[in-house]
Amino acid sequence: MKRVRLKVAYDGTNYCGWQIQPNEVTIEGVLNETLSELLDEEIEVVGASRTDSGVHADGNYCVFDTETHIPAEKIAYAMNQRLPEDISIVKSEEVDSDWHPRYQNSMKTYQYTIINRDMPDPVRRLYTYFTYAKLDVDKMKEAAKYLEGEHDFEAFCSTGSQVENTVRTIESLKVTQNGDEIAIIAKGNGFLYNMVRIIAGTLLEVGEGKLEPSDMDDIIASKDRGRAGKTAVARGLRLVEIKYDEN
Amino acid sequence: MKRVRLKVAYDGTNYCGWQIQPNEVTIEGVLNETLSELLDEEIEVVGASRTDSGVHADGNYCVFDTETHIPAEKIAYAMNQRLPEDISIVKSEEVDSDWHPRYQNSMKTYQYTIINRDMPDPVRRLYTYFTYAKLDVDKMKEAAKYLEGEHDFEAFCSTGSQVENTVRTIESLKVTQNGDEIAIIAKGNGFLYNMVRIIAGTLLEVGEGKLEPSDMDDIIASKDRGRAGKTAVARGLRLVEIKYDEN
Numbered sequence: 001m002k003r004v005r006l007k008v009a010y011d012g013t014n015y016c017g018w019q020i021q022p023n024e025v026t027i028e029g030v031l032n033e034t035l036s037e038l039l040d041e042e043i044e045v046v047g048a049s050r051t052d053s054g055v056h057a058d059g060n061y062c063v064f065d066t067e068t069h070i071p072a073e074k075i076a077y078a079m080n081q082r083l084p085e086d087i088s089i090v091k092s093e094e095v096d097s098d099w100h101p102r103y104q105n106s107m108k109t110y111q112y113t114i115i116n117r118d119m120p121d122p123v124r125r126l127y128t129y130f131t132y133a134k135l136d137v138d139k140m141k142e143a144a145k146y147l148e149g150e151h152d153f154e155a156f157c158s159t160g161s162q163v164e165n166t167v168r169t170i171e172s173l174k175v176t177q178n179g180d181e182i183a184i185i186a187k188g189n190g191f192l193y194n195m196v197r198i199i200a201g202t203l204l205e206v207g208e209g210k211l212e213p214s215d216m217d218d219i220i221a222s223k224d225r226g227r228a229g230k231t232a233v234a235r236g237l238r239l240v241e242i243k244y245d246e247n
Numbered sequence: 248m249k250r251v252r253l254k255v256a257y258d259g260t261n262y263c264g265w266q267i268q269p270n271e272v273t274i275e276g277v278l279n280e281t282l283s284e285l286l287d288e289e290i291e292v293v294g295a296s297r298t299d300s301g302v303h304a305d306g307n308y309c310v311f312d313t314e315t316h317i318p319a320e321k322i323a324y325a326m327n328q329r330l331p332e333d334i335s336i337v338k339s340e341e342v343d344s345d346w347h348p349r350y351q352n353s354m355k356t357y358q359y360t361i362i363n364r365d366m367p368d369p370v371r372r373l374y375t376y377f378t379y380a381k382l383d384v385d386k387m388k389e390a391a392k393y394l395e396g397e398h399d400f401e402a403f404c405s406t407g408s409q410v411e412n413t414v415r416t417i418e419s420l421k422v423t424q425n426g427d428e429i430a431i432i433a434k435g436n437g438f439l440y441n442m443v444r445i446i447a448g449t450l451l452e453v454g455e456g457k458l459e460p461s462d463m464d465d466i467i468a469s470k471d472r473g474r475a476g477k478t479a480v481a482r483g484l485r486l487v488e489i490k491y492d493e494n
Contacts, residue, residue: 122335
């Protein structure tokens with residue numbers, strides 16, 4: 001018996017998110033089926049981040065236990081032969097039998113990408129949010145600074161969430177611009193449900209002049225989801241990286 | 248009556264190329280239908296570049312004549328309301344009544360994009376060609392230099408083509424690398440059928456060590472399609488820009 005860790009990249013466009021659900025096509029579901037078939041065992045992966053429907057990933061992680069004699073490093077290649085084009089195993093490797101993708105200290109990097117120009121760009125549409133409203137990027141940068149650090153982010157958590165403790169630490173929240181592409185890059189060891197998309201939606205409202213950077217303090221203090229911006233659409237969000245302490 | 252020029256961007260994934268064909272969905276076909284409906288006239292556009300099935304564009308051009316009173320600049324906005332997400336009008340403007348997108352001197356820029364890493368990347372798959380074979384980019388750059396300038400490119404033209412004169416001038420052919428992304432950027436005022444994709448396929452074989460940069464002279468001189476590399480897959484190709492002399 002060994003425990004194998006997979007680094008998984010995917011285009012979330014055609015999936016109902018990571019988490020397995022009856023009658024829905026999910027990343028976890030496809031991985032379980034493909035691994036079970038490949039290894040001829042019943043496999044159930046345990047994932048690091050349960051990304052939402054339509055969200056993409058360059059490097060999400062999961063683990064599973066297997067009796068297979070196939071070397072762990074070869075599993076990535078065998079899987080990529082069988083997986084649909086929109087899911088790819090970037091790396092497979094053996095880990096300690098008690099290694100768990102959610103019970104380790106880790107730093108997650110999410111990126112929310114915005115296209116800001118007059119007309120939409122078909123070639124980037126699936127992985128970005130488009131707006132023709134001219135955004136004030138300097139104000140977005142300024143607002144982002146207010147959100148860095150440890151805060152109670154209840155105002156930035158979708159109301160459906162059942163989590164009790166809504167205090168989180170954003171290690172860094174950067175806004176960058178490259179031509180017509182604006183990226184919001186959030187790093188932290190854990191985010192609330194929809195938190196990055198709500199932050200993106202809030203910074204978009206700052207960029208549009210509907211909110212001021214200095215409003216961020218009040219919004220945090222209010223703990224009121226209604227005060228923050230809209231939840232930005234899923235397609236603009238990508239889980240870029242998870243860095244585990246031992247990496 | 249006025250002549251209107253459209254700058255058109257599209258994701259070619261789900262289209263049988265630019266040119267209208269019976270029983271196939273094409274960019275030209277969708278533009279004709281959408282314009283005819285919007286302007287309530289029978290509209291037939293005349294395009295600049297008849298890109299192949301699966302090829303993308305940031306800026307192809309076409310023109311049409313219309314009796315409409317809608318200002319030419321507004322047509323882009325009205326069209327984008329009606330077009331599917333994978334086609335976008337970047338700009339619309341009035342041009343002289345004798346302006347023709349193929350009878351003007353122009354400089355076209357095509358880019359062929361390659362992802363070169365161990366495992367495929369789902370998020371870029373629709374717009375790039377993936378290879379895990381480690382490419383020698385310096386050799387690709389060296390080979391590209393041989394192809395610049397005026398040559399008879401018969402060896403780089405698909406055999407189905409009926410064109411008589413296969414002499415063309417490549418203004419520049421650059422190979423750039425940015426992380427795992429290798430771009431082949433070709434500029435010229437005209438290319439033969441499949442020429443950029445055959446050049447990309449040939450440079451890929453150089454990168455893999457199957458051909459040497461110095462073989463390029465022989466391949467050109469042979470005028471033999473069989474001597475050049477394979478036609479690289481369509482999804483990696485993008486018409487980036489057409490610059491008309493008066494622009």
